[in-house]
Amino acid sequence: MVQDEWMPAAAWTLAALLAALVALVAARAARRAAQLLRIPSPPAPSLLLGHLPAILSPRAPFYLAEWAEACGPVTRLRMAVATKPLLVVSDPAEAAKVLRRGPSYLPKSRALYAALEIGIQPRTPNMLTASDGPVWKAVRACVAPAFSATSLKQVLPSLLDLTHRSADAVAAKGPGGEVDVSDLAKRITSDVMGLLLFGEDLGGVSGKQSEYLAIFNDLLAATHARFINPLRPLWVLWSAQARRQEAAVVRHNVLMGEMTAALQKSPPPDYTIAHHILNAKDPVRGQPLDTAQLKAEIGIVFGAGFETTSHAISWTLGAVAAHPEVQERLVRELAAAGLAPTADAPQPRGFEWSDGGRLPYLQAVIRESLRLFSPASLGTTRETDREIELGGYLVPRGVMVMFSPFVAGLQTRLYGDDVMEFKPERWAAGGGAKADGGDAAGADAARVADQDGGGAAAGAERGPPDPLPFSTGPRDCAGLALAYLELQVVVATLVGRFSWTIDGAASAADLHALAGYHVTLQAEGGLRLRAAPRAPVEV
Numbered sequence: 001m002v003q004d005e006w007m008p009a010a011a012w013t014l015a016a017l018l019a020a021l022v023a024l025v026a027a028r029a030a031r032r033a034a035q036l037l038r039i040p041s042p043p044a045p046s047l048l049l050g051h052l053p054a055i056l057s058p059r060a061p062f063y064l065a066e067w068a069e070a071c072g073p074v075t076r077l078r079m080a081v082a083t084k085p086l087l088v089v090s091d092p093a094e095a096a097k098v099l100r101r102g103p104s105y106l107p108k109s110r111a112l113y114a115a116l117e118i119g120i121q122p123r124t125p126n127m128l129t130a131s132d133g134p135v136w137k138a139v140r141a142c143v144a145p146a147f148s149a150t151s152l153k154q155v156l157p158s159l160l161d162l163t164h165r166s167a168d169a170v171a172a173k174g175p176g177g178e179v180d181v182s183d184l185a186k187r188i189t190s191d192v193m194g195l196l197l198f199g200e201d202l203g204g205v206s207g208k209q210s211e212y213l214a215i216f217n218d219l220l221a222a223t224h225a226r227f228i229n230p231l232r233p234l235w236v237l238w239s240a241q242a243r244r245q246e247a248a249v250v251r252h253n254v255l256m257g258e259m260t261a262a263l264q265k266s267p268p269p270d271y272t273i274a275h276h277i278l279n280a281k282d283p284v285r286g287q288p289l290d291t292a293q294l295k296a297e298i299g300i301v302f303g304a305g306f307e308t309t310s311h312a313i314s315w316t317l318g319a320v321a322a323h324p325e326v327q328e329r330l331v332r333e334l335a336a337a338g339l340a341p342t343a344d345a346p347q348p349r350g351f352e353w354s355d356g357g358r359l360p361y362l363q364a365v366i367r368e369s370l371r372l373f374s375p376a377s378l379g380t381t382r383e384t385d386r387e388i389e390l391g392g393y394l395v396p397r398g399v400m401v402m403f404s405p406f407v408a409g410l411q412t413r414l415y416g417d418d419v420m421e422f423k424p425e426r427w428a429a430g431g432g433a434k435a436d437g438g439d440a441a442g443a444d445a446a447r448v449a450d451q452d453g454g455g456a457a458a459g460a461e462r463g464p465p466d467p468l469p470f471s472t473g474p475r476d477c478a479g480l481a482l483a484y485l486e487l488q489v490v491v492a493t494l495v496g497r498f499s500w501t502i503d504g505a506a507s508a509a510d511l512h513a514l515a516g517y518h519v520t521l522q523a524e525g526g527l528r529l530r531a532a533p534r535a536p537v538e539v
């Protein structure tokens with residue numbers, strides 16, 4: 001009898017406890033959902049798929065910029081049937097909180113970055129795609145000296161040679177000749193990476209049909225397509241284009257394997273990136289990186305290094321061509337430094353290391369171009385591993401947080417009503433990163449201001465905030481200094497030697513109309529400008 005009375009009491013207690021637990025979990029879930037719902041969200045284009053179709057389209061950066069303009073520094077987007085949204089942060093100061101080491105620091109989203117590993121088999125996390133960990137840390141630290149001033153000074157002669165040969169090819173087209181600067185820049189930057197990684201001339205500038213260049217576009221297209229479409233492997237059954245792109249994925253793996261084997265056999269000079277990668281040690285095993293890891297690192301540095309930089313160069317040339325007043329001011333600065341023809345010195349000299357610190361308008365032009373045409377447009381994506389505060393909102397665990405420099409760069413609240421104007425003058429006071437920072441390569445200036453918070457939290461007297469085109473914090477761009485050097489040398493040389501024009505584009509908006517996002521922001525089908533030898537400039 002006692003037993004009978006006790007049993008229901010225990011059952012009731014258990015049931016009550018369970019109910020309380022369920023209520024607690026439900027209340028917490030409801031609180032989290034309510035927190036997320038407080039974050040502004042634009043109307044979704046699709047009832048079923050939410051904002052996903054727009055995010056996956058080549059115009060994604062433009063949609064995101066528009067939505068952020070309407071919603072503010074943090075925008076909530078709905079991804080099809082997924083329960084968790086994607087948050088897009090468009091304020092560099094808020095982004096810096098999660099990107100720089102500190103209480104709100106967030107790691108990269110592994111699920112998302114793994115999708116970028118398709119070009120190397122076996123799929124291996126690499127410097128770009130790995131979450132922070134001992135191997136990433138060791139490789140990143142080992143590679144850093146390859147981007148030091150000492151190493152880059154040794155790269156400069158080869159970069160100059162490639163740039164001057166490219167300029168000669170432009171001159172050979174005759175006055176007003178049409179030049180696809182997108183192609184031209186890719187040839188230069190892929191050759192730079194060929195020399196720096198493989199110690200080999202990939203033949204882009206000499207006009208050889210470079211297999212690396214040919215397959216790389218297809219590799220990117222396949223990466224993007226697989227990302228968008230989980231059924232993509234089936235596409236090869238009826239699409240010749242998909243077959244070609246998937247073949248490029250396979251071929252890329254083979255080429256990188258061959259290159260890695262060649263590098264292991266005969267190590268390249270000590271200023272090269274490959275030299276440093278070969279010297280990296282796996283801290284867990286205490287051994288050099290195994291072949292799979294080496295191949296993964298070589299493959300990602302090649303891709304990360306040449307694609308982004310080539311688009312940064314071609315957008316900058318396009319913007320200069322579309323804005324004659326900017327071109328004129330830039331040329332006067334170059335001519336005063338001996339880098340454009342004058343009556344006294346009709347043959348401009350070659351770019352020197354020290355020029356990086358004494359061409360403030362060139363720096364400002366590059367920074368403005370990186371604001372309006374940020375090549376790594378969608379920047380970086382992190383995942384909350386705990387509840388954090390972001391832009392005044394509480395964000396629960398397990399939410400993807402994207403910081404897009406392109407979106408940040410287009411925000412009226414950060415850059416004012418002339419946000420869409422290509423106006424290098426806005427950086428004249430230095431802005432987030434000091435354009436006249438004095439470093440020979442010009443890059444340390446960006447990095448210094450970026451790290452000291454100047455970029456994100458710049459006061460009015462320091463100019464507008466840095467949109468962080470190279471990201472920031474421990475996972476910022478490893479190759480920033482090389483990218484800056486290439487940008488300066490190529491833009492200064494080509495603008496010094498030629499007068500550039502573009503048909504049918506007279507504003508940043510006109511250039512944006514030509515853009516598509518395919519892992520990087522690029523001019524669809526190339527960017528065609530006209531070049532005429534520059535007449536002596538009055539200084």
Ligand code: HEM
Nearest residue numbers: 127128304305308309312376380470471475477478479483
């Ligand atoms: C204008 C040119 C460039 C731009 C705009 C750019 C931009 C970026 C951005 C935004 C990131 C962060 C990506 C993320 O978190 O998902 C990044 C990472 C990286 N970039 Fe660049 N990049 C450029 C040139 C280069 C060059 C020249 C190299 C090497 C030769 C390079 C190598 C890397 C590597 C290895 C990472 C991964 C770093 C890490 O996670 O530790 N990039 N870059």
